[in-house]
Every structure is written in C-alpha cells, then in structure tokens.
Amino acid sequence: MSEEWLRKPGSVGKPLMGRPYILDDDGTELPVGEVGTIWFEGAVGFSYHDDPGKTAAVHDARGRASVGDVGYLDEDGYLFLSDRRTHLIISGGVNIYPRRSRTRC
Secondary structure, X not given: OOHHHHHOOOOOEOOOOOEEEEXXXXXXXXXXXXXXXXXXXXXXXXXXXXXXXXXXXXXXXXXXXXXXXXXXXXXXXXXXXXXXXXXXXXXXXXEEOOOOOOOOO
C-alpha cells in the first residue's frame, strides 16, 4: 500500500495533470473542504464522440472542463470524490449508480 494513500484514506490523490477547482452551481470557487462540482484547467482536453454540443456544455469560458464529478479538496490539495452530477456512470454498456451521499469517506 502506498504511504500516501494511508495518510489520506478515501482520497483519489493529487491531480497529476491540470489544476482542479471545486465550484458551486454559480461557478464560484469553493473553499477547502466544501463539496461542489470538480472542474479542471490545463489538463488534457477531451470531447464526447460525435456530440459537439455536449462537449461544449462541459467547458466553461475559462477553458475548464468537468465530467460531472462532485467532491472536495483538502488543505493539502488531495481530491476526494463524493458523488456524480448525473448519478449515473455508463461503463462498457452497463449502467452504474453510485451511492448518493454527501458524507465524506
């Protein structure tokens, strides 16, 4: 087990590419520990296959992008996931419904 993971159980770690932002529904950056939508700036770009409208909808005017994950950053910059905006993940044609909770792990 990674010593880093043992120090921050439940974390997905520190982002390796791009800078994460946690924003509220109005696009305002939230303070450390507050749960909101996760946005990234400066990471590798992505697009939805054959859906330029959906691709445009997940990018903001600053060039940040979000895939709908909800979570928070701690005081050391570690990212924690807590939910998804759509509450549905499609993986390999299978619908996965994550636990809907605002509590932290």
